[in-house]
Amino acid sequence: MTIDELNQKWGIKDRLQFSEENGMPVAIISNNLCTCKISIYGAQVLSFIPANSKNLIWVSEAAVYEPGVAIRGGIPLCFPWFGPHEENNTFPKHGFARLMFWNVDATEQLISGETKISMSLTDNDYTKQYFPFSFKCTLEITAGKELMMKWTTLSSSNDSFKISNALHTYFNVGSIHEVSITGLENTPFMEEIRSDDPFSGEVAPIKFHRETDRTYTDTINFCKIIDPSLQRTILIKKSGSNSTVVWNPWAELSNKMQDLKSDDFNQFVCVEAANLLHNAVLIEPGEKHVMRMVVEEREEGRKVVR
Numbered sequence: 001m002t003i004d005e006l007n008q009k010w011g012i013k014d015r016l017q018f019s020e021e022n023g024m025p026v027a028i029i030s031n032n033l034c035t036c037k038i039s040i041y042g043a044q045v046l047s048f049i050p051a052n053s054k055n056l057i058w059v060s061e062a063a064v065y066e067p068g069v070a071i072r073g074g075i076p077l078c079f080p081w082f083g084p085h086e087e088n089n090t091f092p093k094h095g096f097a098r099l100m101f102w103n104v105d106a107t108e109q110l111i112s113g114e115t116k117i118s119m120s121l122t123d124n125d126y127t128k129q130y131f132p133f134s135f136k137c138t139l140e141i142t143a144g145k146e147l148m149m150k151w152t153t154l155s156s157s158n159d160s161f162k163i164s165n166a167l168h169t170y171f172n173v174g175s176i177h178e179v180s181i182t183g184l185e186n187t188p189f190m191e192e193i194r195s196d197d198p199f200s201g202e203v204a205p206i207k208f209h210r211e212t213d214r215t216y217t218d219t220i221n222f223c224k225i226i227d228p229s230l231q232r233t234i235l236i237k238k239s240g241s242n243s244t245v246v247w248n249p250w251a252e253l254s255n256k257m258q259d260l261k262s263d264d265f266n267q268f269v270c271v272e273a274a275n276l277l278h279n280a281v282l283i284e285p286g287e288k289h290v291m292r293m294v295v296e297e298r299e300e301g302r303k304v305v306r
């Protein structure tokens with residue numbers, strides 16, 4: 001669909017418009033509660049700014065906007081595998097969902113003041129090269145005071161299949177050196193996804209002093225990103241997700257990555273609601289899996305809901 005067709009069919013006056021940015025179609029939500037930008041390529045949230053506040057989401061200024069390339073930042077969707085493919089390392093890292101244009105299925109202005117957009121991705125010849133199953137992923141994004149995401153994977157396959165998935169969220173922070181993350185204390189983790197040797201977990205909240213790439217499994221906990229420099233806490237609530245990934249590339253890796261500037265690592269942390277390793281999800285024919293994530297900002301010092 002062209003931008004005009006998208007606007008005619010799904011635009012909502014003064015609330016949701018489609019436009020082209022960096023050569024890619026995006027949906028821009030603007031209501032009394034927030035503004036939110038979503039790329040149709042990858043169904044990837046690129047910004048979420050609550051009213052009178054700063055962006056909760058970070059996107060690299062060096063991001064590449066080209067079909068076949070993953071946009072660095074926002075909320076990429078990793079599906080149906082995470083990291084390199086287990087058997088074929090020529091397959092796209094983190095799966096194909098973030099490399100495809102999704103279909104816009106519905107938009108709605110809610111009485112609550114929130115604005116909703118639903119997008120979907122269905123198997124086709126391209127996905128079948130990598131994943132021989134029939135499926136439909138639906139992503140519903142509701143943008144208001146909070147950002148809510150509901151990701152449904154429905155099997156229309158005759159065989160059961162297993163998926164790993166992640167909402168690979170890049171959170172905007174004032175300075176990674178000051179950030180701490182709570183919610184994963186005493187939870188075993190793998191320092192790298194391929195390591196077989198789980199660490200037994202740390203008692204203290206996570207602090208960042210070096211490259212960090214941790215996969216926590218068997219955790220349904222909500223996390224908080226405590227960010228003293230922006231004087232706020234981001235609360236991340238989730239369900240249908242039994243793993244959480246925490247990633248920051250630090251200086252050396254940032255330097256090597258073409259779509260990051262060398263000091264960008266200071267500005268973001270990825271906290272990813274996921275289902276990985278032995279938490280991969282088996283979906284039977286006709287069945288579905290639902291993962292939800294809600295992110296919201298809390299002012300520092302205010303009581304935080306657990």
Ligand SMILES: O=P(O)(O)OC[C@H]1O[C@H](O)[C@H](O)[C@@H](O)[C@@H]1O
Binds near residue numbers: 168
């Ligand atoms: O560069 P990408 O393919 O977007 O992956 C970026 C990062 O994603 C996850 O957080 C993984 O745990 C990391 O190992 C990986 O480096």
